[in-house]
Amino acid sequence: MMISTRGRYALRVMVDLAEMATTGYVPMRAVAERQGLSLKYLEQILPVLVKNGYVTGMHGKKGGYRLAKDPAEYRVGDILRLTEGELTPVGCTECGKGSCERAESCRTLPMWNEFHRMVNDYFDGITLADLMQ
Amino acid sequence: MMISTRGRYALRVMVDLAEMATTGYVPMRAVAERQGLSLKYLEQILPVLVKNGYVTGMHGKKGGYRLAKDPAEYRVGDILRLTEGELTPVGCTECGKGSCERAESCRTLPMWNEFHRMVNDYFDGITLADLMQ
DNA sequence: TTTTTTTCCTATCTCTTTAGTAGGTTTATA
DNA sequence: TATAAACCTACTAAAGAGATAGGAAAAAAA
Numbered sequence: 001m002m003i004s005t006r007g008r009y010a011l012r013v014m015v016d017l018a019e020m021a022t023t024g025y026v027p028m029r030a031v032a033e034r035q036g037l038s039l040k041y042l043e044q045i046l047p048v049l050v051k052n053g054y055v056t057g058m059h060g061k062k063g064g065y066r067l068a069k070d071p072a073e074y075r076v077g078d079i080l081r082l083t084e085g086e087l088t089p090v091g092c093t094e095c096g097k098g099s100c101e102r103a104e105s106c107r108t109l110p111m112w113n114e115f116h117r118m119v120n121d122y123f124d125g126i127t128l129a130d131l132m133q
Numbered sequence: 134m135m136i137s138t139r140g141r142y143a144l145r146v147m148v149d150l151a152e153m154a155t156t157g158y159v160p161m162r163a164v165a166e167r168q169g170l171s172l173k174y175l176e177q178i179l180p181v182l183v184k185n186g187y188v189t190g191m192h193g194k195k196g197g198y199r200l201a202k203d204p205a206e207y208r209v210g211d212i213l214r215l216t217e218g219e220l221t222p223v224g225c226t227e228c229g230k231g232s233c234e235r236a237e238s239c240r241t242l243p244m245w246n247e248f249h250r251m252v253n254d255y256f257d258g259i260t261l262a263d264l265m266q
Numbered sequence: 267t268t269t270t271t272t273t274c275c276t277a278t279c280t281c282t283t284t285a286g287t288a289g290g291t292t293t294a295t296a
Numbered sequence: 297t298a299t300a301a302a303c304c305t306a307c308t309a310a311a312g313a314g315a316t317a318g319g320a321a322a323a324a325a326a
Contacts, residue, residue: 002135002222004313008241015240027272036235041315047274060323061271076244089135089222102169107148107264108141111209115255122248131240138285160301174286180303193294196301 007084009037010045014079015131017055018071025064045083052082071132077123089119140217142170143178147212148264150188151204158197178216185215204265210256222252 012035013028020026028046032039046065050057054074055065067074081087092100092109093116103109145168146161153159161179165172179198183190187207188198200207214220225233225242226249236242 003224003245005224005315006313008223008225008245011241012239025272029272038315040317043274044276044315050273057273058323059271059273059321060325061269062324063272063322065273090141091136091138092141106145108144111259111264112136112141118251118255122251126244131244137283158301162301171286173288176303177286177305183302190302191294192292192300192302194298194300195295196293198302 002087002089003080004084005041006045007080009035009042010049010079010083011076011131012037013042013046014049014055014067014074014128017065017067018128018132021067021071025058025062025066027064030064048082049079054079054082067128070129072127072129074128075124076126076128076131077120079128080123087116087120087123089116135220135222136213137217138174139178140213142168142175143182143212143216144209144264145170146175146179147182147188147200147207147261150198150200151261151265154200154204158191158195158199160197163197181215182212187212187215200261204261207261208257209259209261209264210253212261213256220249220253220256222248 013031016031016035017026028042029039031037032042046055046057049055050065053068056068057063057065077087090112092103092106092112100106100109146164149164149168150159161175162172164170165175179188179190182188183198186201189201190196190198210220223245225239225245233239233242
């Protein structure tokens with residue numbers, strides 16, 4: 001299983017925030033309840049999104065979260081890469097470095113590289129706006 | 134990481150067997166050495182391929198393995214599904230059953246389903262023959 | 267100024283998977 | 297009968313998945 005709950009939940013949260021955009025700051029407690037997810041688990045995922053400027057977090061009473069940009073500005077690929085770590089479906093294509101010394105002669109590597117590209121392209125072609133409504 | 138060493142090694146072994154086709158039965162010891170893989174680990178993977186008629190195993194001296202069919206007859210997808218278990222990149226699309234009760238209203242599920250289909254189609258479109266030479 | 271409500275931070279835990287190692291049994295050839 | 301191979305089964309160490317838990321900091325309301 002390549003995409004874990006971290007990335008999937010992050011995505012569901014962000015779509016939820018997108019759909020509740022008019023309501024100002026949305027407390028995560030409400031999102032967790034609507035989505036049937038563990039609040040404590042989500043609290044662990046969200047600071048990453050805040051730090052990278054994807055959502056804005058507001059402390060205290062009347063606080064919560066809201067999207068920092070227009071839903072159409074978010075690529076699903078970016079959100080997944082942020083929450084899951086690099087989207088690397090195969091060990092061979094570990095980001096950047098050619099980790100395998102057999103790379104030159106390997107019969108299967110080109111296939112993995114193409115797959116890696118395909119996966120990232122797929123998710124980069126979808127925005128939060130596409131997932132809404 | 135979605136595709137583990139089991140499936141990747143199985144594939145490399147089968148391509149190796151395909152390229153050594155003229156040599157009769159090829160002992161796994163030789164394949165392991167050429168590919169730089171643990172013999173003991175491969176010995177654990179190969180019986181599955183034999184049981185499903187992908188390769189033929191021959192006991193004893195002068196024994197070894199060889200492909201049961203023409204390289205063009207093997208789809209990479211089939212080999213991976215056999216050695217890895219179902220190719221399910223996302224928990225939501227667990228084979229057959231709609232495991233999630235939120236399926237109806239889920240904003241992200243269609244994307245995961247489409248992704249699941251894409252992954253399987255990709256690997257089903259490649260044969261062992263495509264990987265050779 | 268105190269209470270409440272929220273984000274945020276960090277530690278811990280259980281279960282499963284991954285990637286092997288290890289040792290022995292069976293089978294066929296020389 | 298010796299040898300070389302497939303085959304079978306158990307074990308293990310490390311990592312990752314999917315949380316739970318407890319509390320600190322901050323901001324608004326009372």
